[in-house]
Amino acid sequence: xxxxxxxxxxxxxxxxxxxxxxxxxxxxxxxxxxxxxxxxxxxxxxxxxxxxxxxxxxxxxxxxxxxxxxxxxxxxxxxxxxxxxxxxxxxxxxxxxxxxxxxxxxxxxxxxxxxxxxxxxxxxxxxxxxxxxxxxxxxxxxxxxxxxxxxxxxxxxxxxxxxxxxxxxxxxxxxxxxxxxxxxxxxxxxxxxxxxxxxxxxxxxxxxxxxxxxxxxxxxxxxxxxxxxxxxxxxxxxxxxxxxxxxxxxxxxxxxxxxxxxxxxxxxxxxxxxxxxxxxxxxxxxxxxxxxxxxxxxxxxxxxxxxxxxxxxxxxxxxxxxxxxxxxxxxxxxxxxxxxxxxxxxxxxxxxxxxxxxxxxxxxxxxxxxxxxxxxxxxxxxxxxxxxxxxxxxxxxxxxxxxxxxxxxxxxxxxxxxxxxxxxxxxxxxxxxxxxxxxxxxxxxxxxxxxxxxxxxxxxxxxxxxxxxxxxxxxxxxxxxxxxxxxxxxxxxxxxxxxxxxxxxxxxxxxxxxxxxxxxxxxxx
Numbered sequence: 001x002x003x004x005x006x007x008x009x010x011x012x013x014x015x016x017x018x019x020x021x022x023x024x025x026x027x028x029x030x031x032x033x034x035x036x037x038x039x040x041x042x043x044x045x046x047x048x049x050x051x052x053x054x055x056x057x058x059x060x061x062x063x064x065x066x067x068x069x070x071x072x073x074x075x076x077x078x079x080x081x082x083x084x085x086x087x088x089x090x091x092x093x094x095x096x097x098x099x100x101x102x103x104x105x106x107x108x109x110x111x112x113x114x115x116x117x118x119x120x121x122x123x124x125x126x127x128x129x130x131x132x133x134x135x136x137x138x139x140x141x142x143x144x145x146x147x148x149x150x151x152x153x154x155x156x157x158x159x160x161x162x163x164x165x166x167x168x169x170x171x172x173x174x175x176x177x178x179x180x181x182x183x184x185x186x187x188x189x190x191x192x193x194x195x196x197x198x199x200x201x202x203x204x205x206x207x208x209x210x211x212x213x214x215x216x217x218x219x220x221x222x223x224x225x226x227x228x229x230x231x232x233x234x235x236x237x238x239x240x241x242x243x244x245x246x247x248x249x250x251x252x253x254x255x256x257x258x259x260x261x262x263x264x265x266x267x268x269x270x271x272x273x274x275x276x277x278x279x280x281x282x283x284x285x286x287x288x289x290x291x292x293x294x295x296x297x298x299x300x301x302x303x304x305x306x307x308x309x310x311x312x313x314x315x316x317x318x319x320x321x322x323x324x325x326x327x328x329x330x331x332x333x334x335x336x337x338x339x340x341x342x343x344x345x346x347x348x349x350x351x352x353x354x355x356x357x358x359x360x361x362x363x364x365x366x367x368x369x370x371x372x373x374x375x376x377x378x379x380x381x382x383x384x385x386x387x388x389x390x391x392x393x394x395x396x397x398x399x400x401x402x403x404x405x406x407x408x409x410x411x412x413x414x415x416x417x418x419x420x421x422x423x424x425x426x427x428x429x430x431x432x433x434x435x436x437x438x439x440x441x442x443x444x445x446x447x448x449x450x451x452x453x454x455x456x457x458x459x460x461x462x463x464x465x466x467x468x469x470x471x472x473x474x475x476x477x478x479x480x481x482x483x484x485x486x487x488x489x490x491x492x493x494x495x496x497x498x499x500x501x502x503x504x505x506x507x508x509x510x511x512x513x514x515x516x517x518x519x520x521x522x523x524x525x
Contacts, residue, residue, distance in 0.1 A: 034051050038075075043059055074086040120158050122155040142201075143202070149179040209223055220261065230255075245259050299349040299515055319388055325376075368496035393459065412505050427496075429462070
């Protein structure tokens with residue numbers, strides 16, 4: 001039988017044909033490219049980085065030229081190419097800046113600069129506070145009927161950044177003629193804007209501009225003459241006699257004034273009005289809100305499902321959660337129930353900081369308990385949903401705690417200098433305007449943590465401690481609000497045995513016990 005032989009050129013053609021049939025259908029890995037750190041020259045506070053939405057918020061001091069911003073720090077995922085590179089040159093941040101990080105795919109980031117420039121304009125005898133409108137470049141002064149607008153007295157004026165702004169003609173304290181609109185040139189950073197200053201008459205000497213009713217506190221706002229003592233009166237709806245708000249509860253800036261009215265009844269109608277001398281303003285009717293308990297705030301309800309211990313009754317409301325889902329993969333529960341309580345009966349929550357791993361391989365785990373849900377494990381990291389729906393405005397968080405510190409023996413790069421220092425526990429409460437639970441990621445590759453300075457925070461309070469206590473102590477954390485009119489949508493409460501546990505920094509052996517969490521609704525005198 002004759003053997004078969006292939007000529008070389010036939011083999012080459014066959015190989016080429018076969019190669020043409022091979023396709024590279026393997027997709028490139030989808031690894032989000034992250035801005036890890038960014039700092040602007042002249043920033044007023046640290047930037048906030050949202051690695052989920054791919055957004056950065058930069059905060060600038062008022063003297064910084066927002067159209068010529070330079071960056072002193074800019075760190076991205078290793079291997080990623082940034083277009084542009086923020087360390088090269090300066091940037092006009094008067095509108096959002098878009099940056100593309102490229103590696104396998106492109107990821108577009110939005111960087112927004114925020115700059116608050118304090119501006120004011122004050123005239124003797126004006127009603128309320130002058131309207132300073134930087135968009136329309138105008139100032140409107142409200143004066144009582146019959147005032148001679150050609151003989152006003154300017155008390156103070158500031159229409160641009162401090163120390164670097166010039167106004168022509170100069171607006172110095174003293175006589176001021178606003179019988180006709182006054183046009184001035186406001187210059188800084190080699191740019192000039194033209195502003196117009198008006199005066200107008202107002203029929204109302206005093207007005208109640210806004211009233212915000214909480215549970216046991218009402219906040220009221222009014223406008224009136226700047227050179228007299230202004231205040232407020234209130235009464236229960238249907239009552240005959242008005243009650244004068246004590247002057248120690250009243251604050252005044254120029255002709256704008258406000259007050260808080262404490263010690264009120266929940267779910268009750270009240271009437272509030274501003275007063276200025278003998279002049280009485282319009283009445284505003286409001287109803288105070290209800291009170292509410294923090295679900296399982298006494299930490300009496302616990303269950304164990306598989307290897308994981310949860311801070312709620314099985315099948316009951318899941319208001320609290322812990323990081324146990326992550327630690328339990330290596331046989332640990334860092335937050336458990338304890339019979340050590342301030343009253344000697346019942347249960348409390350015990351949070352511990354431990355090294356979680358096998359044969360020396362693993363990570364530091366910091367025990368914590370928080371309102372929300374541990375969603376899933378991301379390698380040796382966690383993904384959490386922070387917050388529970390909430391629309392009331394408490395004034396303080398109360399409870400009991402006990403802490404035993406330990407020297408910090410595990411540190412991340414960010415906190416390497418803290419090694420050997422006493423560990424610190426933290427308890428905080430935040431009221432936010434989230435539209436959904438806030439996603440927390442502890443993975444350094446795409447870390448996204450809670451920021452108490454972020455714009456989504458309406459009210460916030462915290463306490464921390466770094467010693468070792470002999471026994472239980474009661475705590476009370478006042479909650480400071482940025483805006484009394486905003487109604488929250490979520491509440492976030494967190495207690496953690498290691499302040500920087502999210503960065504895997506803490507002291508092995510530190511323990512925090514917490515119990516009997518509740519809200520307060522009033523303001524103390």
